[in-house]
Amino acid sequence: MIAGRDSEPTTTGGHAYVPRSFFDRPVLDVAPDLLGRILVRTTPGSRMQLRITEVEAYAGEADPGSHAYRGKTARNASMFGPPGHAYVYFIYGMWWSLNLVCGPEGQASGVLLRGGEVIQGEEEARQRRPKARRDTELAKGPARLATALAVDRTLNGADLCTRDETAPLSLLAGQPGPSTAIRSGPRTGVGGDGAHHPWRFWLDGDPTVSPYRPHKPRHRKPGLDATQVTT
Numbered sequence: 720m721i722a723g724r725d726s727e728p729t730t731t732g733g734h735a736y737v738p739r740s741f742f743d744r745p746v747l748d749v750a751p752d753l754l755g756r757i758l759v760r761t762t763p764g765s766r767m768q769l770r771i772t773e774v775e776a777y778a779g780e781a782d783p784g785s786h787a788y789r790g791k792t793a794r795n796a797s798m799f800g801p802p803g804h805a806y807v808y809f810i811y812g813m814w815w816s817l818n819l820v821c822g823p824e825g826q827a828s829g830v831l832l833r834g835g836e837v838i839q840g841e842e843e844a845r846q847r848r849p850k851a852r853r854d855t856e857l858a859k860g861p862a863r864l865a866t867a868l869a870v871d872r873t874l875n876g877a878d879l880c881t882r883d884e885t886a887p888l889s890l891l892a893g894q895p896g897p898s899t900a901i902r903s904g905p906r907t908g909v910g911g912d913g914a915h916h917p918w919r920f921w922l923d924g925d926p927t928v929s930p931y932r933p934h935k936p937r938h939r940k941p942g943l944d945a946t947q948v949t950t
Contacts, residue, residue, distance in 0.1 A: 739801075745828075
């Protein structure tokens with residue numbers, strides 16, 4: 720946990736919420752510290768919780784693998800802050816992905832949530848992911864995670880730090896993963912100059928962690944915008 724009074728979790732309704740100062744740090748500090756934290760997804764009549772087990776860090780304009788590498792656009796504007804907000808994008812014209820924005824406002828960086836364990840709201844997750852053979856597969860991979868939690872473009876820019884139990888997204892302190900259990904390696908599907916950055920972090924041996932796959936060039940389908948086929 721970050722030192723300092725402002726960075727201590729705030730307890731509301733029996734839950735310890737992670738404060739904005741948690742996110743206002745370098746992305747490579749935030750990413751592994753997210754492991755073991757609890758993401759809360761609230762919709763009318765439903766409250767789900769996901770224990771985060773796998774993430775990837777993206778360092779904005781300093782990172783060839785980041786959507787923000789070439790600067791700010793309408794699509795990636797949420798990445799430029801303030802920290803503690805969601806960046807949601809559509810990829811390959813098929814799936815949503817959920818990222819948590821971190822670092823100083825104006826310096827785009829974020830953490831992609833790649834995998835987790837649904838610990839509350841399993842029934843809702845199964846309804847959205849009927850092809851999952853077991854519960855460990857409900858949120859195993861970023862597209863599955865987003866589908867299980869009903870993530871779409873309406874959550875782009877959502878504030879995780881409102882400390883409001885009705886907020887669509889929030890983050891609880893949970894039980895941070897012990898450093899001895901955290902592993903790191905290249906990011907899945909990232910090519911070019913960013914291919915070998917060891918910025919994927921996961922909890923060793925956890926069955927909800929997705930398998931690593933190296934980058935494979937994808938050809939744009941007719942009719943798709945080019946921004947829909949980047950990683």
